[in-house]
Amino acid sequence: MDSFSFLILAAIGLAIIFGMMGVINLAHGEFIMLGAYITTLLSLAGVPIPLAIMLGALGVGCFGFIVDKLIIRHLYGRPLDSVVATWGISLIMGQGMLIIMGPSLQGLSTPLGSFTVGDINYSTYRLVLGIIACLLLVILYWVFMHTKFGLRSRATMQNEEIARSLGTNTSRMYTSTFVIGSMFAGLTGGLYSFTMSIGPTFGSGFLMESFVTVIVGGANPLIGTVMAGGTLGVVHSGLSYVFGTFIGRVGLLVAAILFIRLWPTGFSGLIEKKLIRVKRYNG
Amino acid sequence: MELQPTQNKQVTSNHEKILELKNLTIDFGGLRAVNNVNLTVNRGELRGLIGPNGAGKSTIFKLIMGIHSPTAGQVILKENDITKTSTWQRARLGIGIKMQIPGVFGELTGYENIRIAAQNYVVPNEIDEEINRLAKLVGIEHLLEHEVNNLSHGQQQWLEIAMTLSSKPELLLLDEPVAGMGPEETAFTAEIVQRLNKNGVSIIFIDHDMEFVRKISERVTVLHQGATFAEGSIAEIESNQEVIEIYLGSDVYEGA
Amino acid sequence: SDDSSSGSNEDTIKLGVLEDRSGDFALVGIQKSHAVELAVEEINENGGLLGKQIEIIAPDTQSDDKRFQEMARKLILEDEVDVIMGAFSSASREAIRPIMEQNKMLYFYNNQYEGGVASKYTFPTGAVPEHQVMTVMEYMIDNYGSNIYTIAADYNFGQITADWVRVAAEDLGGEIVGEEFIPLGESQFNSSINKIQKAKPDFLVVLLTGEKQSSFYEQWNTSGIKDLPMATTINMAQQYEHIRTEAPALANMHVAAPFMEELDTPEAEAFVEKFREKFPDDDYVGMEAEAQYTGVYLWAKAVEQAGTTDVDAVIEELESGLSYDAPSGTVSIDPKSHHAIKDIYLFHADDEHNVSNIFKWEQVEPYWLHEEKGIDLTKDSPNEQYTPID
Amino acid sequence: MIVRDVSIHVEKGKVISIIGRNGVGKSTLMKGIMGLLPTKTGKVIFDGVDISHASTYERARLGIGYVPQGHGVFPNLTVEENIRMGEAINIKKENNKYEMIYHYFPRIKERLSQKAGTLSGGERAQLSIGRALIGQPELLILDEPSEGIQPNIIQSIGEIINQINKDLGLTVLLVEQHIGLIKTLANTCYAMDKGSIVGEHAADELSSEMIQKYLSV
Amino acid sequence: MLKNMNAEKSIMMLLCITLLIFPLIGSAYDVLNMSYFLSTVFLSISLWLIWGLTGIFSFGQTAFFGVGGYAYAMISMNFDNPNMTILALILAMVIAWGLAFLLGYFMFYGGVNDVFVGLITLCVTLVMATFLAQSAGSQWKIGDVLLGGDNGINNIPPIAFKLGSIELSLYGNSLYYFIIITMIIIYLLFKKMQIGKLGYSFIAVRENRERSQLLGYNIPFLQTLAFSFGGMLAAFSGVLYVTWGGYIAPSAMDISAAALPVVLVAAAGRKNISAVMIFTVLYYFLSQKLSVSGSEYALVILGVILILVILVVPQGIVVTLFNFFDRIFFKKRRRNVNGTTTDSKQAGNF
Numbered sequence A: 001m002d003s004f005s006f007l008i009l010a011a012i013g014l015a016i017i018f019g020m021m022g023v024i025n026l027a028h029g030e031f032i033m034l035g036a037y038i039t040t041l042l043s044l045a046g047v048p049i050p051l052a053i054m055l056g057a058l059g060v061g062c063f064g065f066i067v068d069k070l071i072i073r074h075l076y077g078r079p080l081d082s083v084v085a086t087w088g089i090s091l092i093m094g095q096g097m098l099i100i101m102g103p104s105l106q107g108l109s110t111p112l113g114s115f116t117v118g119d120i121n122y123s124t125y126r127l128v129l130g131i132i133a134c135l136l137l138v139i140l141y142w143v144f145m146h147t148k149f150g151l152r153s154r155a156t157m158q159n160e161e162i163a164r165s166l167g168t169n170t171s172r173m174y175t176s177t178f179v180i181g182s183m184f185a186g187l188t189g190g191l192y193s194f195t196m197s198i199g200p201t202f203g204s205g206f207l208m209e210s211f212v213t214v215i216v217g218g219a220n221p222l223i224g225t226v227m228a229g230g231t232l233g234v235v236h237s238g239l240s241y242v243f244g245t246f247i248g249r250v251g252l253l254v255a256a257i258l259f260i261r262l263w264p265t266g267f268s269g270l271i272e273k274k275l276i277r278v279k280r281y282n283g
Numbered sequence B: 001m002e003l004q005p006t007q008n009k010q011v012t013s014n015h016e017k018i019l020e021l022k023n024l025t026i027d028f029g030g031l032r033a034v035n036n037v038n039l040t041v042n043r044g045e046l047r048g049l050i051g052p053n054g055a056g057k058s059t060i061f062k063l064i065m066g067i068h069s070p071t072a073g074q075v076i077l078k079e080n081d082i083t084k085t086s087t088w089q090r091a092r093l094g095i096g097i098k099m100q101i102p103g104v105f106g107e108l109t110g111y112e113n114i115r116i117a118a119q120n121y122v123v124p125n126e127i128d129e130e131i132n133r134l135a136k137l138v139g140i141e142h143l144l145e146h147e148v149n150n151l152s153h154g155q156q157q158w159l160e161i162a163m164t165l166s167s168k169p170e171l172l173l174l175d176e177p178v179a180g181m182g183p184e185e186t187a188f189t190a191e192i193v194q195r196l197n198k199n200g201v202s203i204i205f206i207d208h209d210m211e212f213v214r215k216i217s218e219r220v221t222v223l224h225q226g227a228t229f230a231e232g233s234i235a236e237i238e239s240n241q242e243v244i245e246i247y248l249g250s251d252v253y254e255g256a
Numbered sequence C: 001s002d003d004s005s006s007g008s009n010e011d012t013i014k015l016g017v018l019e020d021r022s023g024d025f026a027l028v029g030i031q032k033s034h035a036v037e038l039a040v041e042e043i044n045e046n047g048g049l050l051g052k053q054i055e056i057i058a059p060d061t062q063s064d065d066k067r068f069q070e071m072a073r074k075l076i077l078e079d080e081v082d083v084i085m086g087a088f089s090s091a092s093r094e095a096i097r098p099i100m101e102q103n104k105m106l107y108f109y110n111n112q113y114e115g116g117v118a119s120k121y122t123f124p125t126g127a128v129p130e131h132q133v134m135t136v137m138e139y140m141i142d143n144y145g146s147n148i149y150t151i152a153a154d155y156n157f158g159q160i161t162a163d164w165v166r167v168a169a170e171d172l173g174g175e176i177v178g179e180e181f182i183p184l185g186e187s188q189f190n191s192s193i194n195k196i197q198k199a200k201p202d203f204l205v206v207l208l209t210g211e212k213q214s215s216f217y218e219q220w221n222t223s224g225i226k227d228l229p230m231a232t233t234i235n236m237a238q239q240y241e242h243i244r245t246e247a248p249a250l251a252n253m254h255v256a257a258p259f260m261e262e263l264d265t266p267e268a269e270a271f272v273e274k275f276r277e278k279f280p281d282d283d284y285v286g287m288e289a290e291a292q293y294t295g296v297y298l299w300a301k302a303v304e305q306a307g308t309t310d311v312d313a314v315i316e317e318l319e320s321g322l323s324y325d326a327p328s329g330t331v332s333i334d335p336k337s338h339h340a341i342k343d344i345y346l347f348h349a350d351d352e353h354n355v356s357n358i359f360k361w362e363q364v365e366p367y368w369l370h371e372e373k374g375i376d377l378t379k380d381s382p383n384e385q386y387t388p389i390d
Numbered sequence D: 001m002i003v004r005d006v007s008i009h010v011e012k013g014k015v016i017s018i019i020g021r022n023g024v025g026k027s028t029l030m031k032g033i034m035g036l037l038p039t040k041t042g043k044v045i046f047d048g049v050d051i052s053h054a055s056t057y058e059r060a061r062l063g064i065g066y067v068p069q070g071h072g073v074f075p076n077l078t079v080e081e082n083i084r085m086g087e088a089i090n091i092k093k094e095n096n097k098y099e100m101i102y103h104y105f106p107r108i109k110e111r112l113s114q115k116a117g118t119l120s121g122g123e124r125a126q127l128s129i130g131r132a133l134i135g136q137p138e139l140l141i142l143d144e145p146s147e148g149i150q151p152n153i154i155q156s157i158g159e160i161i162n163q164i165n166k167d168l169g170l171t172v173l174l175v176e177q178h179i180g181l182i183k184t185l186a187n188t189c190y191a192m193d194k195g196s197i198v199g200e201h202a203a204d205e206l207s208s209e210m211i212q213k214y215l216s217v
Numbered sequence E: 001m002l003k004n005m006n007a008e009k010s011i012m013m014l015l016c017i018t019l020l021i022f023p024l025i026g027s028a029y030d031v032l033n034m035s036y037f038l039s040t041v042f043l044s045i046s047l048w049l050i051w052g053l054t055g056i057f058s059f060g061q062t063a064f065f066g067v068g069g070y071a072y073a074m075i076s077m078n079f080d081n082p083n084m085t086i087l088a089l090i091l092a093m094v095i096a097w098g099l100a101f102l103l104g105y106f107m108f109y110g111g112v113n114d115v116f117v118g119l120i121t122l123c124v125t126l127v128m129a130t131f132l133a134q135s136a137g138s139q140w141k142i143g144d145v146l147l148g149g150d151n152g153i154n155n156i157p158p159i160a161f162k163l164g165s166i167e168l169s170l171y172g173n174s175l176y177y178f179i180i181i182t183m184i185i186i187y188l189l190f191k192k193m194q195i196g197k198l199g200y201s202f203i204a205v206r207e208n209r210e211r212s213q214l215l216g217y218n219i220p221f222l223q224t225l226a227f228s229f230g231g232m233l234a235a236f237s238g239v240l241y242v243t244w245g246g247y248i249a250p251s252a253m254d255i256s257a258a259a260l261p262v263v264l265v266a267a268a269g270r271k272n273i274s275a276v277m278i279f280t281v282l283y284y285f286l287s288q289k290l291s292v293s294g295s296e297y298a299l300v301i302l303g304v305i306l307i308l309v310i311l312v313v314p315q316g317i318v319v320t321l322f323n324f325f326d327r328i329f330f331k332k333r334r335r336n337v338n339g340t341t342t343d344s345k346q347a348g349n350f
Ligand SMILES: Nc1ncnc2c1ncn2[C@@H]1O[C@H](COP(=O)(O)OP(=O)(O)OP(=O)(O)O)[C@@H](O)[C@H]1O
Pocket: B028, B029, B031, B033, B051, B052, B053, B054, B055, B056, B057, B058, B059, B060, B100, D114, D118, D119, D120, D121, D122, D123, D148
């Protein structure tokens, strides 16, 4: 459960930006870090926690907007160049934060206390994180699969020229998708800022997990991500608990490798095949 | 009935079969796109394959090339079962295909496109000569240095035909070779196809341009909902009431 | 390349510094850079060394081991420095140590570490397990009981220090009831915490390091056993987790270290005051800052006594058992191992993260290399790093 | 320069067609009208408004429907989602003509939940035309719509367009190679060569000689 | 003669000559430093081969870099004989080739492609790095040599020959010449390969796999071929690096080390080998200079430069320079082979 919500929340912003736009955002970790900083600073200033988290997400959303307008906008349809640019962005953000805020920031206590099952304590906040992860996925699924905006944005990413000639303001679609992705990265940062120590490299702890989850998820950024997060989460936490964290981490990576080898299009490819079957037989 | 196999054998000795499809079937989910199709093409034949949109024509080509593998049935090339052979090997066995959606390398030049297509079949020091010959043949020699993405739809179509020819196939599969071509270009294509056929290339083609079909084809197979619907000479087919109903429609446009 | 030591005809003495001021290790690297600046400024203000000013040459090594190698070579071959100090992580130290040996360059590693480096040119003046592990374990077992659970970072420092914990436990009658190693960069500890709860130890030894792994404490705070005593050799003293994490995450934590900002001796307080005056924005003055500062003074003293920056002469002086009254107390060089003999304090953090030094071991010696491995660097140098379970 | 000095005038409610050999610039001209390619000089005036500087999506929202050559569809969207994308140009009118589309293209209705990328060539073509019609454009630009479509459906496309042209006053700009379709649909026919208009005729005047003249290689 | 000249050729020739006489003009330190820059070029070339030319998006070239480095260290240190270092060099490359072949076979014959290859290679790299980082204990040794955990292995010997009384150890100038000459040879070989049958086969794979199969190309085979040789080249780079520094550690394989070659090759313009080589050296030079300055803004400046390079010169800065010189000195619009045409650089996919 724990591992699941971590993988999902780590991946969610990236899933939108990579899954929808094909932009490999190497600054994803730094976006998360920025969210954590904003949330932490606001909380330290006395802003209530939920509000601080929301403002963190919004702040990173705004930042994403600026980054998009200045840089990413010029790189639509050039995913390789965006690798270079986002790498540059990540260098600037990481070091910039170090220069501005120093190497560390006072962390905050996890809210909501803990509960006990058997003789083991669990943090309530962790449970809340799990619920939030699920909720976010439902919301995102709904937004991207069942609203006009979602449809247009998916269409734009597949064939920009045709979407444009069908009356979709495609540059706005790109921008909003990037901003939403940034917002979710910021949200993740905000949510985890209460459980982790805060510093300029805060985000790099999410990077590996987020990439693995998103890519194992495959082409469909949402369904795929959930399934990948679920499966990898079980593998990871199971192995970590029984054999220790090292095996857990290696197991996560090996599971990802084997999975992709068996289903070379990732989870969404697998699901789509199943779905077609089901639909045909039902209808 | 008992005698049929022997009869068939006789046919074989006269006309060597180049391609044989046996009970070919493929399902996509619950959709049976190709349904138990049997088709024999003899060496040197020029066979048309027509039928409504979504009848399964292109899918049959893909099955012949091994892009899809069939749910059931076999593909037999020159008496060898190639159902399990990989795509690239089938290409090396002498099947050339022009797909329905242009499959040119958009970011390369025309020259590079033909070169890639030809180099597996032509000795290295003749390759430039061959490229020029092919380009001239289809009339795109002036476009060889252009990036293919910048060519018009029709020009890409020509390029693709040149690429297909460069492998000197024994069996040529053409999926809608004249789509998007004007009457003059269509006629020209017909000429090329016929010439190739005279030189011994067996050809199966798909097209919706009945004038083109009429012009070059001796025998036509009509496919409908994945299954063979009718087969015969072009005249027979064109007068087949059912075919008119499902496919040809009234003749209002003829004679243009 | 021998002329690097004959810089006597130049008008400054060059001190090369290799510290990470960006990247993963900036947290400590910046403190250590500042410590050098402070020490050098003081020495220069007091007339310099051998009548010359000390010039610091300090590229930023960016927490990148390759960069350490590039920069070490540059300092030696191009800048022709007289001494090099620096490196935080053991990996970066190991990246440059062979270069120092190849070029006969005097090298100070003024940093707490897992111990065991025996090399003629290297002077590891920071705290080592003899200083920290044996002491803290003795205190913990005496005061809290013998069931020990170790959670350590899964790399050389963590593994070797955990080995030391095991050795100490054996010597002192403790028992290891659980041990887990966590890959560097891991920030999620919940399954580890569950395991610790199940094992019910008398105290917990935490040998985690790096910014990510300090997340352990907050997570331990919400779901761990509330008042289980903890012991460590690096946390608090080095990366001030007690400041960075909200109380009471590190309640009842013990660390044996030569120095923390909170040390209440007059020398320590004076040092912190000077440091804070020069660098008012720094978050903390930790043990590595003090060690670095002391390292500079030890070297300066050796140069002064040798009357030259010539490496062999300076080493000879250092091996003479040179000592210096550092902010943490008297520090002297053990000639046989090139490590330092120093006073060690036991620091304890309470519920509100107030830190106090509750115990003191005087002049703890780095005995291990000599006693267990028979090393005597005054005679012969193996240029190797030894570990306790070889 | 691919297209130069082209002036065509499309009257409301009329069907204008453009013919020309491969590569003379027909598609380029259409893209220019849609704003998919930048124009160096000249103006595009729609409904009396100069839209030369409007972006593509704004032009579309003014009521220009476009069926590109090769029938681009969104391969990973379902057929239904593809059609819904066509609604975007319809910002004023409410009811979309789904039933009409399904009526003319029954195959589309059968395949609503299939990924458009797996459709056959002709199905894709039908989808692309249906998608353009759904938003009830005032001007419909068709770039070789008959390509890959079976003969009897080409006929019905002719009928549909005629129908909508009559019923709703739809204006059509048609690039075609299929002379039959031009003849049934078009009022006026422009011939293009090497990027310029080289002839203008009433469609029923089109004779084989003329076709020979404009289309021969 | 001049007709066949273009900016790329002339610049590369000029550079070669400069580099060949560099030890005469630069100091010992400069030469040593340049050897380091040049040794990293092989890593970039390896990525050019598999990504730029063949279109395989590998995020894990550093895995093979590491394999090369570690294998060389293990073998050369287990035998205390200078001549064995040559064997170690060869074996290290063979091992990396074999591993890359196996991994390639595993992926490409299983139909794994595009970004999924990136994921698998990255995961393999991280597994290796994670494993090696925790291998500090004495149980982890091969022969007599400890893996050394996160601290890595040091005191790795340079490549050396000893024939009777002749003894040559590749260090300083001799290492430099070894690197520069192998580099020139490899460069010329690849340039020739690129316009030959094999080169075009790789390009076919890059441009469109489905279509190329239909033209008779054995895609998985070609992919595996390119991938395994790419792995070998990366390993060569790794060996050079360890002989240069005498040291290798798992950090050579962590996620940022893995990303750097990708960024370099992409920023240079991944389809042009000359550009990739030049840009790699420029980047290492620049980032070292910034690091030397000790400025806290070093990484910020580096980031800004990368972004500007990509925004202002989307084709890659070196390719743009080539084009510029072509126009000025050779009066021609550049038509490079292999799709690096003036107006296209980006393939939408990987
Ligand atoms: N991968 C797939 N998944 C699901 N359905 C598919 C797939 N590929 C093809 N089909 C369906 O199979 C049917 C046959 O397609 P095919 O492309 O063979 O038709 P066709 O005869 O070539 O038609 P056209 O004349 O329009 O090109 C179509 O209805 C198509 O939608």
